[in-house]
Amino acid sequence: MEKWEQELTKQVNRALPDHIDQRIQSTLNQLKRKPVKKPRLRIGIVAAALVFTYIVSMSYLSPTFVNVLNSFHDDGSVFEMLGDEGLKRGSQLDLAAKVDQQLQIDGQVLTITDVMYDGANIYLGWTASSSFDVEKYHKARISYTVNGKTIGYSGGEPIERLDDGTYAGVRIINPTNKLPDSFILGIVSFEGNQILAEIPVERRGESYTFAINKPASWNHIEIDYESITLFPTTTELVFNHRKTEGAYMRIQLYDESGRVLKPLSYGSQGYRDNGKSAYYFEPLDTIPETITIRPYLGSATSSSKVSAQWNGKPKTLSQGSAGALTILDQNHAENQLTLTYEISGEHLYDQAADIWLERDTGERIYPAKRPEPVRMPGYNNRYQITFKDVSVLENLNICTGQVNPYFLEGLEVTVDLQQ
Known part of the structure; x- marks a missing residue:
């Protein structure tokens, strides 16, 4: 990817090390002392703010993490095997389309077997032989196009080595811009701008968007809640933030019955003066009466x-x-x-x-x-x-x-x- 598209990977539930715990406490102390008039902005959803757009990985799992399974029962779906709650639900709702495209990325051969797009993320399921070199694969530089135009995105890629020595993975692509309901997804190598594969993608499944349009503030932090969208594979919360000094801000989302939604991932893009964030949670089977948004710092x-x-x-x-x-x-x-x-x-x-x-x-x-x-x-x-x-x-x-x-x-x- 280009520099402004660089990915930063996070696991939202991993315990933070002691020096991060200390950083959070320091941040809390500063938040209590800092005057509201301070104009300088730091993006509180990550530890650093960049002048250009930054993208936080949408993967709940580390993209370089490879698990060796002790037992594996083939259910015929890479999504069922490697997916989180949302991806498994999408597979069970028959939102995935079968694909059979082989491609070579920096000498590593893999076969794309499934594709899914419900309006939130694009998922590509793939398999590879036992000779597949995971480290070399992750070092390869590729980009994605939609109908021939390069897109900005964040993403991750859980990979597992199966009992028979072969590999399976799911490439998660979260586009930064709205996509059409059907398009051709291009996988492009940075070396020579070579097109490695072109995959037809069609949006499947119903989604429901609820406008919030509510501003909120605490200390000198300002947030404008924009919308909640219920996708088949995830629940998306979108908001704009200004003067956000709180490092590692997290959000608890729960319905009127007290059910807390499992956080899956988040992504942000912004500048020094303002930014926009999207937080993703497990999907909902039915539309609840209310959703409560409860931000907090740390939980280290x-x-x-x-x-x-x-x-x-x-x-x-x-x-x-x-x-x-x-x-x-x-x-x-x-x-x-x-x-x-x-x-x-x-x-x-x-x-x-x-x-x-x-x-x-x-x-x-x-x-x-x-x-x-x-x-x-x-x-x-x-x-x-x-x-x-x-x-x-x-x-x-x-x-x-x-x-x-x-x-x-x-x-x-x-x-x-x-x-």
């Missing part, structure tokens, strides 16, 4: 932790000012440990995701694939998480961190979607 997990061993009875672990996590049950079978637990307090998704296993020695257990909490049907705040390759339960501790968010109360807005 400090080095302190709380741990406990399962003794057959519910066990509550403090999570700092955010609330608590209560372990309700555990099940161990076929070297897999599944925990059932509830979160209470602020009900942040950070609380649900901040759970891991350690030995008595303090050694943290890192599975080949990072497990993700799954909300249990019929519950707003009860989850299950499964850790693979856990053969021994003896001296095994269940751990969580201290989650200390700082809510920006003046920026909280509730949107009526039934008007």
Whole structure:
């Protein structure tokens, strides 16, 4: 990509290191002291502001992260295998179109098998042989065109190595501008501006956009909430921001029943005077009555932790000012440990995701694939998480961190979607 299209990758639920935690605390102190008249703008959604447009990666997973699966059951869809909740839902709604295009990127051969576009993101599912060089592939420079014109975009690319040694991946393309409902997507190499593939893309699925048009301010931060759009694969919140000094600003989104939507990714573009952001959350099956937007800073997990061993009875672990996590049950079978637990307090998704296993020695257990909490049907705040390759339960501790968010109360807005 060109310089102004550069991608910055983020995992929205990973605990931040101590120096970032300190930076957040410093930012909070500055926010309390700084006068409103200060004109200089910093983009608070990322740690730095650029003169030209910056793009934050839309991938919930790191684009250079490769998982080796211990078990894989082919369900015939790369989207079902590698996708997040939204992409899997789109696949189940038959929004994907089959493609069979082989291309070579810097000597690495892959076959595009599926394409999906619902108005939010373009998804390209692909497979490759066991000789595929992931590192070399990620170093290759490519761009994308729509009907022959280069587009600005952000994106990511989860990749997994399968049991048979072959590879599969999903290229996620989030365009910065609105696209037509049908177009030809071109994949172009920077070397010689060579067209590597041209793929017909058609928008599928219904989407619903609700205008917000509500300004909000806190301290010297100003936000104009623009819209919420319910896509089949994601829920998109768009807003404009000015004089945003708060680093690592996050947003909690929940409906009238208290169900908190899982954050998937976010992207921003802007200049020193103003900027525009889009935050993406898990999709909704039905249109709720209301959606509440609740911005906060940090939620960094400090080095302190709380741990406990399962003794057959519910066990509550403090999570700092955010609330608590209560372990309700555990099940161990076929070297897999599944925990059932509830979160209470602020009900942040950070609380649900901040759970891991350690030995008595303090050694943290890192599975080949990072497990993700799954909300249990019929519950707003009860989850299950499964850790693979856990053969021994003896001296095994269940751990969580201290989650200390700082809510920006003046920026909280509730949107009526039934008007």
